[in-house]
Amino acid sequence: MTPRTFRPSPFVAAMTVFLLVVAGSAGTVAAAGGFNLVSLDQEWGMRDQLRSQVAQEMKLVRDSDALAYINLVGRRIASRTTLGNRRWDFGIVNDPAVNAFNLPGGLVYVNSGLIAEADSLDELAGALAHEIGHGNARHGTQLMTRAYGYNALATLLLGRNPGQGKQILAQVVGAGVINNYSRGAELEADRLGVHYTYAAGYDPLGMVNLFQDLLQERQRRPSRVEQFFASHPLTEDRIRTVQAEAGQLPRKASLTHDTRNYQSFRSDLR
Ligand SMILES: [Zn+2]
Numbered sequence: 001m002t003p004r005t006f007r008p009s010p011f012v013a014a015m016t017v018f019l020l021v022v023a024g025s026a027g028t029v030a031a032a033g034g035f036n037l038v039s040l041d042q043e044w045g046m047r048d049q050l051r052s053q054v055a056q057e058m059k060l061v062r063d064s065d066a067l068a069y070i071n072l073v074g075r076r077i078a079s080r081t082t083l084g085n086r087r088w089d090f091g092i093v094n095d096p097a098v099n100a101f102n103l104p105g106g107l108v109y110v111n112s113g114l115i116a117e118a119d120s121l122d123e124l125a126g127a128l129a130h131e132i133g134h135g136n137a138r139h140g141t142q143l144m145t146r147a148y149g150y151n152a153l154a155t156l157l158l159g160r161n162p163g164q165g166k167q168i169l170a171q172v173v174g175a176g177v178i179n180n181y182s183r184g185a186e187l188e189a190d191r192l193g194v195h196y197t198y199a200a201g202y203d204p205l206g207m208v209n210l211f212q213d214l215l216q217e218r219q220r221r222p223s224r225v226e227q228f229f230a231s232h233p234l235t236e237d238r239i240r241t242v243q244a245e246a247g248q249l250p251r252k253a254s255l256t257h258d259t260r261n262y263q264s265f266r267s268d269l270r
Contacts, residue, residue, distance in 0.1 A: 042157045043104045045157075053170055066265060074090035081132060098217070100114050126197055126204070126209075
């Protein structure tokens with residue numbers, strides 16, 4: 001076959017410009033919603049840069065056994081999700097404050113302080129599943145779309161200005177650009193998380209127990225959970241919602257609550 005040169009008709013060219021302009025203006029709309037200028041491939045294309053940014057800014061646990069363990073649990077959950085065919089990586093931040101976060105491209109980080117607070121494996125599974133929920137709902141890149149709009153994101157995604165692109169990713173990690181989810185996004189991540197833990201074979205009530213532990217901890221040592229509560233507004237009614245969601249799932253006898261491996265992973269981290 002003779003190759004033909006593709007030449008867009010003036011109509012197609014005009015439509016393309018129109019769509020880009022519409023996309024550009026919509027990117028700055030502040031309303032909550034699913035609008036996203038970042039494709040999944042572009043999102044996964046950011047992961048290496050984001051990972052090295054995290055490694056620069058945070059004190060990460062390097063212990064290979066601990067990392068193998070958290071990746072085993074995290075990937076078991078992530079594999080049951082719609083984005084389960086993509087690569088997911090789980091890291092541990094060496095920080096006694098309770099926190100966890102998701103970054104674009106299937107990256108989930110958990111503070112050692114959250115692991116200390118999660119008394120059983122299903123509690124850690126609940127926290128990981130909630131972050132995997134943010135990732136599947138694509139809350140991170142939606143917030144990036146709203147925060148930066150079309151022009152800055154195009155610069156980043158097309159690699160037009162590597163300096164500026166690096167700066168955006170540094171802000172995403174450092175300034176908590178995507179650490180400010182709406183209440184609706186939190187509830188969505190909770191709901192997805194309940195279903196993911198259940199599908200992966202963990203007791204979905206682990207998430208409820210973790211949340212209850214954290215509320216108690218807020219009374220005892222508020223400074224340890226302050227960061228978590230700032231990015232994850234946690235209230236009794238949110239806990240009740242998770243409880244109701246978990247209660248609707250058919251009973252399964254084989255759900256994992258805790259394992260000896262989890263407890264040794266946890267005590268080795270201290
Ligand atoms: Zn969250």
